[in-house]
Amino acid sequence: MTQTIVPSGFTQAAFDAFLAARREPAWLTAQRRELWEAFQAMPLPGRDEEEWRRTDIRLLRLDKFGLPVEGTGGAQLPEGVLTAGVTLGGRTATLNSVPVAQQLAPKWAERGVVFGSLDQLINEHSELIRRHLFTRAVNPHADKFAALHGACWSGGTFLYVPRGVTVDEPLYQLSALQGGGSDFSHTLVIVDDDAEVTLLAETAGDDTPSLHCGGIELWVGAGARLQYVNLQNWGSGTWHFGHQKALVGRDGQLQWTIGALGARVAKVNQHVGLIGQRANAQVNGVMFTEGRQHLSYHTLQHHEAESCQSDLLYKGALQDHSRIVWRGMIKVDPNAQKTDGYQRDDNLILSEGARADSIPGLEIEADDVRCTHGATAGRVDDQQIFYAQCRGLTRNEAVRMIVAGFFQQVFDRIRIECVREALGHAIGRRIREYD
Amino acid sequence: MAEILTIKDLHVSVDGKPILKGVNLVLRRGETHALMGPNGSGKSTLGYAIMGHPGYEVTQGTIELEADGATHDVLAMEPDERARAGVFLAFQRPMSIPGVKMADFLRHATTNVRNPQRKEGEDLIPMRDFRKELRAKMEQLKMDAEFARRYVNEGFSGGEMKRAEILQLAMLRPKFAILDETDSGLDVDAVRLASQSIAEIGGADMGILIITHHDKLLEHNRPQYTHVMLGGRIVETGGPELAEELHQRGYDRIRAAYPEAAAEEAAMSKSENAAAQLGVA
Numbered sequence: 004m005t006q007t008i009v010p011s012g013f014t015q016a017a018f019d020a021f022l023a024a025r026r027e028p029a030w031l032t033a034q035r036r037e038l039w040e041a042f043q044a045m046p047l048p049g050r051d052e053e054e055w056r057r058t059d060i061r062l063l064r065l066d067k068f069g070l071p072v073e074g075t076g077g078a079q080l081p082e083g084v085l086t087a088g089v090t091l092g093g094r095t096a097t098l099n100s101v102p103v104a105q106q107l108a109p110k111w112a113e114r115g116v117v118f119g120s121l122d123q124l125i126n127e128h129s130e131l132i133r134r135h136l137f138t139r140a141v142n143p144h145a146d147k148f149a150a151l152h153g154a155c156w157s158g159g160t161f162l163y164v165p166r167g168v169t170v171d172e173p174l175y176q177l178s179a180l181q182g183g184g185s186d187f188s189h190t191l192v193i194v195d196d197d198a199e200v201t202l203l204a205e206t207a208g209d210d211t212p213s214l215h216c217g218g219i220e221l222w223v224g225a226g227a228r229l230q231y232v233n234l235q236n237w238g239s240g241t242w243h244f245g246h247q248k249a250l251v252g253r254d255g256q257l258q259w260t261i262g263a264l265g266a267r268v269a270k271v272n273q274h275v276g277l278i279g280q281r282a283n284a285q286v287n288g289v290m291f292t293e294g295r296q297h298l299s300y301h302t303l304q305h306h307e308a309e310s311c312q313s314d315l316l317y318k319g320a321l322q323d324h325s326r327i328v329w330r331g332m333i334k335v336d337p338n339a340q341k342t343d344g345y346q347r348d349d350n351l352i353l354s355e356g357a358r359a360d361s362i363p364g365l366e367i368e369a370d371d372v373r374c375t376h377g378a379t380a381g382r383v384d385d386q387q388i389f390y391a392q393c394r395g396l397t398r399n400e401a402v403r404m405i406v407a408g409f410f411q412q413v414f415d416r417i418r419i420e421c422v423r424e425a426l427g428h429a430i431g432r433r434i435r436e437y438d
Numbered sequence: 439m440a441e442i443l444t445i446k447d448l449h450v451s452v453d454g455k456p457i458l459k460g461v462n463l464v465l466r467r468g469e470t471h472a473l474m475g476p477n478g479s480g481k482s483t484l485g486y487a488i489m490g491h492p493g494y495e496v497t498q499g500t501i502e503l504e505a506d507g508a509t510h511d512v513l514a515m516e517p518d519e520r521a522r523a524g525v526f527l528a529f530q531r532p533m534s535i536p537g538v539k540m541a542d543f544l545r546h547a548t549t550n551v552r553n554p555q556r557k558e559g560e561d562l563i564p565m566r567d568f569r570k571e572l573r574a575k576m577e578q579l580k581m582d583a584e585f586a587r588r589y590v591n592e593g594f595s596g597g598e599m600k601r602a603e604i605l606q607l608a609m610l611r612p613k614f615a616i617l618d619e620t621d622s623g624l625d626v627d628a629v630r631l632a633s634q635s636i637a638e639i640g641g642a643d644m645g646i647l648i649i650t651h652h653d654k655l656l657e658h659n660r661p662q663y664t665h666v667m668l669g670g671r672i673v674e675t676g677g678p679e680l681a682e683e684l685h686q687r688g689y690d691r692i693r694a695a696y697p698e699a700a701a702e703e704a705a706m707s708k709s710e711n712a713a714a715q716l717g718v719a
Contacts, residue, residue, distance in 0.1 A: 391535065408536055
């Protein structure tokens with residue numbers, strides 16, 4: 004049963020009550036208070052700011068939402084789509100930012116792996132978390148939403164994999180929104196040197212107006228390997244604001260795949276910092292929008308050390324009157340010689356009224372680098388449709404096949420079969436008649 | 439009942455410009471016809487018009503297909519309906535479809551052509567049976583098994599594309615096939631193999647219209663009829679000896695015998711060149 008949430012708004016009283024209900028280390032309470040003040044002092048971003056020029060949030064009413072409230076859990080948790088047929092090493096789930104389930108297979112716990120709700124692990128791992136939370140990864144002063152998230156984060160997921168441990172079963176995180184709630188989940192992943200893990204994360208929700216104001220911080224140690232998938236699959240009424248950043252150390256490898264299917268408006272900053280020599284990051288994006296959805300992604304591949312590689316491939320298909328904005332930047336510091344950076348954004352426009360903006364950018368301060376970028380946007384090729392029709396495929400079947408083929412290039416990079424399948428099915432279900 | 443593809447007085451325009459100006463052709467199942475003619479005379483246009491390419495507007499004339507005990511108005515059918523009714527075009531320049539594996543594409547195509555009544559979303563032919571048949575056909579065409587896993591025509595060489603077209607012909611087994619310069623881009627050995635393969639696939643079972651400039655493809659597919667197209671019309675029809683003559687001596691005799699069509703051809707290629715210079719072609 005879905006409960007109706009009475010919004011508290013983001014008032015001082017609501018924040019004080021939120022703090023009072025939490026038993027947290029003093030440093031965290033102080034951090035929250037500081038960021039609360041920053042949140043109150045900052046205006047909502049306006050369209051005069053480059054990052055927000057194409058994203059209209061004038062209809063957002065923050066006072067229609069509120070801080071996470073204990074006791075709003077308990078309703079039926081929606082089903083995720085990511086993990087069909089997969090043996091998981093552990094899972095966490097939150098509903099409206101309140102932890103409702105957490106589990107880790109004993110064999111991983113015995114090897115020192117920590118996985119569960121950030122809320123519930125904060126006291127036990129206070130010092131470790133303190134060194135990583137809002138320090139070098141996400142900047143909680145980036146904008147009003149980052150500050151609000153820093154002050155009010157709750158639920159969330161904490162994953163720590165000790166040095167040299169390989170977790171060969173994927174871990175799973177579900178964040179759900181229901182009945183007009185808010186989600187302030189924060190994900191903090193620390194993969195220590197030479198460790199390896201896969202984390203599959205997804206969101207789910209109903210179509211009532213709701214708010215996600217989240218943060219993701221991924222720390223990949225020296226020689227460590229992290230595969231991280233996050234599928235944004237909120238309902239059609241959700242406002243999604245996210246600050247996400249990964250830091251990859253020397254010889255570390257990150258494969259970060261994002262899927263974006265849901266939300267009414269999404270504004271995401273996805274940053275990757277390559278901070279140790281020969282660090283490697285592959286970023287994959289799969290987006291499918293419809294109706295009047297608006298997704299805006301601002302990616303940064305920041306090369307801070309020598310001989311690092313970053314390779315970003317985003318692919319989006321747009322239906323109806325939806326819009327996808329991508330602004331990508333490869334930034335190479337003066338000392339980051341032998342950088343190999345690549346970014347590409349391809350969009351397939353399935354309806355007359357849809358629009359994609361691709362704005363690649365390079366900012367290079369070293370002289371011995373290879374950085375390239377590309378972007379395409381186009382309709383389904385009539386010649387391809389005709390060719391397939393000449394082989395007996397209906398126009399509809401031809402379009403479906405061509406759209407699936409369009410995404411195949413990015414699916415070919417995703418090694419996790421259940422993720423490929425989930426994204427493929429979700430996209431297949433959404434494609435309608437093409438004219 | 440005989441199965442016949444009948445083209446009557448077919449006029450076709452592209453971007454408002456007339457290309458075909460009254461083509462008549464009767465192709466019976468079991469017959470092989472050669473269609474020859476200089477570049478730009480309208481041979482490929484005929485192939486596209488028969489399949490229903492949206493860029494090729496039929497302004498006059500009819501195409502009828504007598505098959506399965508009924509007469510179909512081909513011009514009223516979608517390209518995929520024509521394919522499912524048993525008409526096939528081997529493209530001179532096939533399209534690539536990135537990300538779609540040859541095997542998946544062909545499994546879908548084969549299912550639809552063999553079960554013309556199939557509704558979207560209904561089962562495809564079983565993977566096992568399909569793979570077995572595909573593998574056998576590929577061996578017959580001396581194609582590497584890896585071919586099936588590649589994306590449709592993506593990064594194929596000219597010769598690979600043509601062999602892929604023949605593979606599709608072999609899998610779909612149409613009643614009528616138009617082969618548009620299936621020999622171009624192939625070396626001598628490959629043309630011979632293609633010629634043999636087409637004969638094996640087709641035998642006496644297909645009506646084949648072979649568009650070619652050469653006689654090699656006709657080696658194993660001796661045409662009962664050879665048609666010469668000039669200026670958007672078929673100006674002369676003869677037997678296999680006509681194909682040999684044109685291959686050896688070119689079109690000078692034809693142009694001299696049909697000055698009106700030759701003038702049309704000259705005008706068409708002139709306006710094509712002018713358009714190309716303006717960058718609008």
